[in-house]
Each structure stands twice: as C-alpha cells, then as structure tokens.
Amino acid sequence: MSDTEPQAAPRPAKVPPGQMEPLAHGREVVAGPHIAARTTTSHIMLLVVAALAPAVVWSVVSMGLPAVIVYVSCIAGAVGTELLWNLVAKRPQTIGDGSSLLTGLLLAMTLPPMTPWWMCAVGGIAAIGLAKMLFGGLGFNLFNPALVGRAVVLLSWLGIMGELKPYAGGWLSALSLPASGKLDAISGATRLALAAADRAAGGAYHYDLAAQYKPLLLQNLQGCVGEVSALLIIAGGLFLIVMRIVDWRIPLGYVGSVAALSWAFGSDPTFNVLAGGVLLGAFFMATDYVTSPITKKGRLVFGIGCGVFNAVTRFYGPMPETTTFAILFMNGLAPLIDRMFLPKPFGWTKPAKAAKAHA
C-alpha cells in the first residue's frame, strides 16, 4: 500500500470571495447553514415602498402634478446619485437593493407640493451623497438619509420654504400653475403653525383643534406631500408591523410620548399626533434599521426619545415642525443607546452571586 498522497490539484487563479471551486463530483461545498430565509434586503425595501404606496397614490390624486414633480425629482436625485457614485468609485452597483428608491420616496413625502423640482433634486443628492455614500453606503450611515436631505433643503432655502404656499390641489388647476411656483392658496400656514400661533396668542384665534381631525386623517392639503392622509400612513405602518418588518416599540414609544407630553403641556394629544408629520416619522423614518438601535429595549428608549424631543421643541422651540430634527438627534444617540443594552448570554449570571437569572 502506497503512502503517497495524491497531488493537490492546482488552484484556480481567482475564486470569488466565499466561493469554492467545484469538486470532483461537481457539487458545491460551503459551510452551513445550508438553507436561508427568503427575505432579503430588497424584499424589505419593496415592502416598505408597498406600505407607502396608498399614501403616495392618494397624495397624487389629491395634489396633482406638483406632487408628481416632487416625487420624480427626489427619487431621480437619490437613485441617480447612488448610480453615479458607484460608477465613479468603481464599486459594485447597489441601486438594485431599493434603498435609494425608498430614501427618495420618503424625502418627497416630507416636502411641500410646491417645492421647486431643483430643490427636490438637491435634497435627493444630499440624502444619498452626503448622508449615505460618504459614510460608506447602506448600513454605514449614522443619520437617516431622507431626513438629512430634508434638513439640507429646509435650512438652505429657509426663506423659499417659508414662502411656499400650500396648494389647493387637483389635476385641472395644476395645468394653470404660474411659472413662479408661488400660489395664492386657501391659507398661508400649515395647521400646526396655526395651532402654534393660536397658542402663542393665548387662544385668541379660537383655532378648533378637534375640527382638524377629519381633514388630517383623510385629506389634508395644507402640509407636505406625505401628510395628505394620516389614516393611510397609519395603515401602512400597521402593515409593516404585522409583516414584522418594523418593531412596534419605536412607533409606540414615539407616538405615545408625543401624545402624553402634548396632554401634559395642555394641548390636544390627538391633534398633535396627527399633525406635523409625527406619524410619517414614527412609522417610516425613526424605524429605519440602520439609524436606530438594534435591541428591543433600545428601540423603546429611542422611540420615546424621539417623541420627547419632538413634543418639547414643538411647544418650546422657534418653530413647530421639528419631527426631522427630533429623529436626526436621536439617530446620533442610537449607538450610545445600543451600548446601554449590551447582551447578556443565555444563562449568564452576575459573577458575584450564584443566583439563576434569565430573561
């Protein structure tokens, strides 16, 4: 019997990472586990887009062409930036994961319908270029890209954004838009701004908050593209929770603390939850995986933190629309929140005492 080992076959020049050359019997040999769940990143992104779809369609029906322009220019700016970035940096193309599409869509939903297309595009470019690709792409960004895009647009053109009038809506009137993009409209301010002015004046305007529930839930044209119907945003958010895409702890902590603090500050909790993009933020922005904590407890803390920041600055800040900054602020704290809840392995006990402890 010969002891000589058979000569090792020459290795192929380059094997792609994680792959091995086919073996003698022509079947692949890789480490387990050998089965995987079907859900992938792009499935998740597309499910979130699907959850937003009813609200998007309803906003287009209600607001007409201006909303379409906002959607298209935000998405084009976002997806185009990722496409070009990857081409220039000679990286694998990543637009297929659907995350920049979702970022563009979410950015559009935070902008008023009369936002000029070029501002929308700059928002999309900033969202992907500044907040995401510069940090290393999907998974590495610290701040929510869509909200960074909105913050850039808002702070760069504070004057224009303030002058933008809400738009009465409808496809027919869209055809007769004046070129300047500024319109006379039914009212110059959002419902939240009206409520804030009324509160500042000690209730002199008798602004009836309860009367705003119905338009806010069903068809609100005095706000951003994504705020047309709170009901559709809630439905989309609940869909994501039922599909186990997002953790209920963030929206619950967020909405719950906004409601509780509004009540504590002597305002109407329901109105304050429905207005100012709180629901869009709580269900779709704060729940962004990459920029929120990864532990369950951390997520509850994060949601409550968003709600507290949002409510406090709404009542005691220079302007009432602070959802964007509440979430961006908490994004910055997310890594610290994660550090508060480091894992304890199953069966772990404090070294000092021998008592059994488990979750």
Add this chain to the structure above:
Amino acid sequence: MAGGGFHGGIHPPGSKELTSGCPIERMPFPERLIVPMSQHLGAPCTPIVAVGDHVERGQLIGHVEAVVAALVHAPAAGEVVAIGAALTPAGVRTTCVTIAVDPDQDPEAFRPTEGPLTCGGDMARAAGLVGMGGAAFPSAVKLQPPGHTAVDTIIINGCECEPFLTCDHRVMLELPERVVAGARHVRDCVAATRCVIAVEDNKPDAIEALRAVAGQDVEVVAVRTRYPQGAEKQLIFAITGRAIQPGRLPVTVGCLVHNVQTAVALVDAMEDRKPLIERVVTVSGAVGRPGNYRVAIGTSVEALLEFAGGLNADAARVIAGGPMTAQPLGVLDVPVVKGTSGIVALTAAEAAPIVGSDQACIRCGRCVEACPAMLHPYAIANYADRRLWDGCERFFASDCIECGCCSYVCPTRRPLLQLIRKAKGALITRGARS
C-alpha cells in the same frame, strides 16, 4: 414551564413530509465497509486487527484506554483488506479499517460485547456508544457523572428540530418500547428521579405512540416546534426552566440529555450486549427514493445514495446531517458514521446562496431576535471581519452554540456563523497562547 420555549429560534420549512411516512428499511450490507477509528469527540482508537484478519459482526476492532473515547466494532462479518487514512464526512483524514463484507451472512447475528460489565456506563463504553444526534460525544462519560454532582432529571431528546430529518421520528413511532426502556435505563444509571421524553409537537403520532407505552414514571412532553428546540441548553430550559451558565455542562443544573437513538442503542447494549454497529439514517431531498434506512456504520454515502434511488439531476449540494448544522460533502466516497443522522441532497433553489462577507449589515436586528444564546451575532461578525478579537470577546463570541439561526435569517446574507466561528477559533488560540 414544561413544553414551553426558549429565547429566539427560527421556524424554517420542515420538509419532513418527504420521509416522515417512510418506515425504516434495512439496507443490505455493501461489498465494502470503511470504518473510521475516530467517529466521536475525544481520543481516536487504535486498530487491534491486521490486514488479512477475518472479523465477526460486532467484534471489537478499535480500542483506546482514554476515558473520553468510544470503542469501534466491526459492523459486518468480513475480511480486513486495508488499514489506512481515509476521509470521514467531517472532511478530515483519519485511520480507517476497510472490511470486505462476507456475502450471505445473517444480517442480525452479532458477537456480544464481553467482560464483566456491572453498570450501564460500562456497557455503554463496551458497546462504543456515542450521542447519535450528531455531536457524537461518548455516552459512557455522560452516564458516569463525577461523584459530587447529582442528576435529578434526564431528558431523552426526540425533538428532531432540523428540517428534512425524520429518523428519530420513525424510531419513536416504530420502537416506542425501546425508547421508553432506554429512558428508564438512563434514569437508573444516574439515579435521577424525573424521566422525560421531549418531542416537538409536529410529531403527534410519535407522542401518542410513546404515551401508550410510557407508564407513570416516564413523562412524554410535547415541546414547541421551533429550531433549535433540540439544542441541549434550550431543551433543558424548555423542560425544567433551568438555565445553564455559559461554558458549563448540563450536569451543573442536575440534567442529562440523550438522543432517542442513543437511548435505543443503550437498550441494545444493556439487554442484548449489542455494540453500536448500525443506525437509522434519513436520506432526503433530491434523491430518487427518500426514506429512512437502517445502515451499517462504514457504508459509503455513495452506496447509500445508490440504494436510495440515486441523486436527482438537480441535486446541487449534498450534506451529512440536517441543513442547519450539517457538514457539506465534497466527495461522496465517505462512510456513514455513528453521528450521521441524515444525508440530504439540496437543489440549487433550496440551498442557501453563496455570498462573501462584503455584504453590509443593515442592522435590522433579525439575528439578535433569533439568537437562542441571546447574543448579538451582527456585532461579533463585524468585529471578526476586522479581526478585532477583543470586541468579539466583549460580545461573548465563545458562548455561541453554532445553531446557524443568525445566518438563516440575515436579509443581506452575511455569513454570520462563519465569521463567529472564526472569532471563536481566534479566541481559543489566543487563550491557549497566553
């Protein structure tokens, strides 16, 4: 809470319907058996036969003095034709005894184990028993716990939580008396008071069959169908509510767990003096005749697959064991060993896609939710990818039970388990060096 749960886990498609209705069928001896001297955790055996020797079925052919080891017996009568290094399903080369099987022998006859055997532990050692759920830890060691420890609960593990596998299910269905008798033997060996047979609730027929013969002293508990319900620590927690500290053994909480087929093999060893020379193996997936086969140890996977109708044309990956923890088979000319619970052929559509570690984590938290050891797999993998072993240690990489739930659920398909294994290996090496 009996029949309760554990943290995390996953619910993969069971794919058990392929073989759960297939009665155990004996596979005739192949022409040639390749019997590895190391089919267990611990010291390998040394062959005590020479080329040209004739061996009887059940005759001791591999021996070792070490305590943590399992003796090896001839699975069929025949002539020793070679002794040398050969591949095992684990992908390592080890000394193997090759036997040319005598044709026309009685498949049931065997030479009983010899010697003055006083207790179950001795008999398990003489019969070469190992854990047959896959880990292949020598059973005699578990049956003879150190004197200062007390075991009050023994659990016979009939969970079979891995997809595709149904061999334990069929054993419980067809040999319920043997399983119950094995449970009693294990209980009596360690003088335990509580005796439990745990079965996942997706096998109601097996639970019924066991309850019909169990009597008052053996509890048959239906546990939740959830992978990895059959993992030792998770099962003990589900049955007794006792959590084992990281790095400690079940005996520290007064428990002992044995697989169903190990319990049956213990009955064979104690009542019939029969060594462990055959086992029931599930052959499933993309094969011509999926089923449960009683196979002599040392039968090559190639011969077994041929007996099971051969591989289908679309079989892309062949694995030894259940798909969550199985070893991939690079070559099919490897023997079935004592720990081989199944041979599964996966199609390209079923098999997990092959990806590199360059897929970025999106921090979705699915791995944290799924981890039965309550770790943060994403964090360990991120540190391991950057060779930051301190970070791996801070996130308790060494407490990973390698169930694979994290890799299974990851939507970006990061090879989390491989990265964590890398971290565990590095931490062991580092610990040994310091």
